[in-house]
Amino acid sequence: MSFIDTLLQGILLGGLYALFAAGLSLVFGIMRLVNLAHGDLIVLAAFLILLIVSTLGLDPFLAAVVAAPLMFGLGWLLQYYLLNRTLGKDILPPLLVTFGLSIVIQNGLLESFTADSRRISANAMETASVDFGGISAGVMPLVTFVSSVLVIVALNQLIYRTSLGRAFRATSDDVVTATLMGIRPNSIFAIATGTAMMIVTVAALYLGMRANFDPTAGPARLIYAFEAVIIGGLGSLWGTLAGGIILGVAQTVGAAINPEWQILAGHIAFLLVLLFRPRGLFPRAMD
């Protein structure tokens, strides 16, 4: 029974990792940009939610609703005025600029919020659990998992059913032709990063409510997000969810054997996938 329990915890943890990864995946899919500051932006959003909760006294979920448009704006500005300048054939500038950004955000957070670890309080929900015929699952992990599924459904709807999504796909396929059709790639890219930052806000909400976080927690979130994307295969959001689940299960199984092996087990699962299926388990894109 405890094995099934571990498995369930892992699957639910995978939902959180899929939330970390969805924004990264969206941005890479549309503009081939790997944002090394992605994890730090998640932590930044968590601090933003914390700030709203503590100053306005709002419920964390409401605070996230307030934070989401702010993060959209931040993402839009970041992409439009900074990252768009780095896009091009050379992969060096975007990587180095986002790497610099990651250091800037981390140290900015350290200065503003100190190195103390924080938590967004969710009151009763933190400890509540549901019983499924002998196996109990926390309400928080369940809500996280459902949210990640909803986010992926919504994102798929956006990409495949709306005109904005069509513009995303067109720009991703061929920037020059899309420009000829009246699309302005720079603003499409800015909207895409803004959207990714809204997903980041959702991820940050659950990151902050489920566990402690501090200004240096970003890089590890980036790594989990990246592993989920690669395990799932590039270009497929459902693949990313599957990747997150595999990572989550590997970590909880590792932790069940020896608590020190939790993170290591996740990395090893990632390396095994890279060894046997270098293009991921459910690849869709060609690059």
Next chain:
Amino acid sequence: MTTGFNSIRTEIEQPQAWRVETRTRLSGAIAVVAIVAVAVLAAAPVFVSRGVVQDLFFILTMLTLAQNWNLLAGYAGLISVGQQLFVGCGAYALFGLVILGGLDPILAIPIAGLLAMLVAVPTAFFSFRLYGPYFAIGTWVIAEVGRLLFAQWKMLGGGTGTSLPREATKDMLGLSLLQDWFGMRASAAADALAYWLALALATLTIGLVYKLLRSKQGLGLAAVRDNENAARAIGVDARRLKTAIYLLTAFLTGVVGALIYLQKARISPDAAFSLTDWTAYVVFIVVIGGIGTIEGPILGVLVFFLLQNAFSNYGSWYLLALGALAIVIMLFAPRGLWGLISDRTGWELFPVRRLLKGGPPIKTDKGGPHG
């Protein structure tokens, strides 16, 4: 347009007349300056205080790391943010060899480099499967795996780390010789020894990079950087070249790691595999100085050292400013400070461009090189 035909004919008649050169008049002078500079630096421990020697040691080891990362990212296009893996492996190999193997620390340093290179073989196998930007995060993940694995090595202190026993470093190779020759105290002699090794290593690295870039392989590397498909089409084995460079930099980075931790004499997984210390700083040095040039990291490390001395008291504000500076430079002067200088002056201290020289003077009506 008959000049082209004529020059071909003259070339056939006088095959000796043309020659490809990379040397310039400036680079000849710089070679002399460089030899003098190395000689002066080599004499430093006899004249200057221990604190200065330690500062110079720091500069030289960071310079070596920066030259390695520059070779990797600037010339081979392999943007790794996981070089701390090799620093950490080299350092842990040194501690393992000395503490568990009872080896002399000086002898252990090159072996530590080889072990780091050995680690790079499976690492290359995994990370080379990842395309472009994903390669960067892939190397980072593998460095994390290294850190977590070494934290499990209980004999070397696990997560909290361990110290190098004083007895092991007390009678290091050559230490008593220094004490006799220069009348140094044991601790000063150990610093001087580490410093000379760092100087030799930095000189060797710069020499090696320079020689590599001027060789046939260097030309192949430049071709791969400019257009990988075209380079492959004319027979450059891009993958093999990149793998060779990856392994070479792993070796040198491992040696530097061993040397740094021999001097620190205290190791922990978090410090030895630190992203900030061994990759972020190094990336900033190269970017600020000028990526893709040999002069860039030299200039960059000097700027970095001055900034570090002036502002490191500000803690995270300092790191924040360093990151912001790197972003600004990448956006507005992507070739760094050295790029700005060399654009204004046309200087190339370590020229690797091949220039066509000699041959008969071509009479042309226009001023351009192609008539």
